[in-house]
Amino acid sequence: MGIKCRNCPIRQLPLFDPMSSTEIEFMEKFKVGEMNMEPGVPILAEGANTPQLYTALSGMGLRYKLLEDGRRHVISLVLPGDFIGLQAGVLNQMTHSVEATTAMTLCVFDRSELWSLYRNQPARAFDLTWLAANEERFLGEALAALGQREAYELLAWALARIWRKLNALDMTSGTVAPLPYRQQDLADAMGLSLVHTNKTLAKLRNSDLAFWSDGELTVPDIEALEEVGLCRDESLRKRPLI
C-alpha cells in the first residue's frame, strides 16, 4: 500500500509541522492506500461527493471550475503535500474539479473516518480547519490580485508565488524549477486570454524576470520578480500536513 506515514518523505520538509507519534499512528489508520493517476485524468469532479479524500504525494495537478458556456477558471495548482477533497469531506460536495496534470501519486484516506478524527484528534481537526482557512487566505489574495493588478504585474505575482511554493517544497535547483503546465492553464488561472498571456510572458522574459518554457521555470532574481508583482513578504509559514 505504499509509504507508511511514519516514513512520509513530504513531512520531512521544513515547510511542514512535525507530527506526534500518536498522530502518526492515527494517520496510518486513516490512510487506506495510494493511488497513481495518469496525466490528464480527473481526480474529483465539481458537484461530486466521494467516499475518499486525498493528499498529493508527488506530481502536479489543477483545481478548476467550469462555466456553463465552457469557459474554465483555474483556481489553483495542486502540488505535493496539498490536501484534496476537503470540500467534499466537509460540505458534502466538491465546488471545483481537480485533475492531474502530470502523473501523480495520492495518499487515499477514508472519509468515513473523518468523524473519528474530530472526536478523537482535536489537534488534527484543528489542522483541517487551518488548511481550510489557509486556502481561504490564498484565494483572497488571488482575488485581490486578479481584481487589482494588470497583466504584467499579475503574471509576475503568480510566478513569484509559484516559485516560493516550489522552493519551500525543495523542488527548485538554483534558479530553475519544474512547472509542467501549458500557457493556457496559466491564462485560465489569471482570467487572461491565451494570446495576451503569451505576449505578457514574453515581456517578463525580455525584462529578465522570468523564463518559462518546456515545463521549466527559471527565475534569476525572485525578489525582483516579487517587486514587480507587488508581493508582500508573506514568508511561507509552517503548515500541517494531513
Add this chain to the structure above:
Amino acid sequence: MGIKCRNCPIRQLPLFDPMSSTEIEFMEKFKVGEMNMEPGVPILAEGANTPQLYTALSGMGLRYKLLEDGRRHVISLVLPGDFIGLQAGVLNQMTHSVEATTAMTLCVFDRSELWSLYRNQPARAFDLTWLAANEERFLGEALAALGQREAYELLAWALARIWRKLNALDMTSGTVAPLPYRQQDLADAMGLSLVHTNKTLAKLRNSDLAFWSDGELTVPDIEALEEVGLCRDESLRKRPLI
C-alpha cells in the same frame, strides 16, 4: 451583555442549522459579550492577531485587502450571521481587514476558549471547518467570476448573489432589499473602475434587471438577473451559526 444565545434571533432563520441544548449552553459560555460598532469603524485589521472573535448580529460590513500602493480589493460583504476572525483564530493572523459599513452589533467570543471547543465540542469544531470551507467555496466562485465574466455579467452575478443571501436572511421585502454600500465598494470588489461600474449599473437598470440607489436594491426578477449573471442554481444550503 445583550442577547443570550438561546434567544438568538438569527438562529431562528431557516438558513441556519438548529443547535442542541448542550451546544447552546457551550456557546453561552463561549460568548463573552456584545459590541456596538459605529459606521466606518475598523473591526479587525490585516495582520492583526486579536484575543476576540465575532459573529455579526446586525448591520453590514466589508472585508478587504489593501495593496501597497493604496489600491483596495473588497473580498466580500459581512452580513448578519457571518463569523468574523476565523483566520485570526486559526492562522494567528488576519489576512484581510474588516470594517463596519453601517452601525453593527457583534457577538464577542473569547478566543482562548477555542481550544476547549476543539477538545469538547467536536461537532462545533466541524462547524468551524464547515464555515472555513464554505468561505473557500465562495472565494473560488468569486475568483472564477472575476476571471471569466465581463463587467455586465459580473455585476449581474454579484447583485444576484447578494440578493439571494439577503433573501435567505429574511431582509428582503417584495422586490426591495437594503444594500447600504457605495458604488466604489462594489467597484473595488469587482476589480472595475468606479466609472465603468456606474455605467454598467446603468445598463442593468435600463434592462430592468436591477435598480440600486440610495442604499436600496430592487430586483424585479431574480431569475432573469441570475441568467444574465450565469449563476448556477446554487441553492443556499443550511449552514451552521457560531
Add this chain to the structure above:
DNA sequence: CGACTCATTGATTACCTTCAAATATTGTGG
C-alpha cells in the same frame, strides 16, 4: 510524414480605464 497540440506573432476590435467636469446630497460653521 501527416495529424495534432502548443507557442508565437501581427492586425483589428472592443472593453475598460483614466481624465475631466457636472450634478445631487449632506453636514458644518458663520
Add this chain to the structure above:
DNA sequence: CCACAATATTTGAAGGTAATCAATGAGTCG
C-alpha cells in the same frame, strides 16, 4: 438660514490594455 466643503453619483471624451481573429512555426506521436 445660507454659503461652503465634502462625499457620492452621473455623464462625456480620449486613450490604453486586453480580447479576438488569423496565420505561422515548433515539437510530438502513431
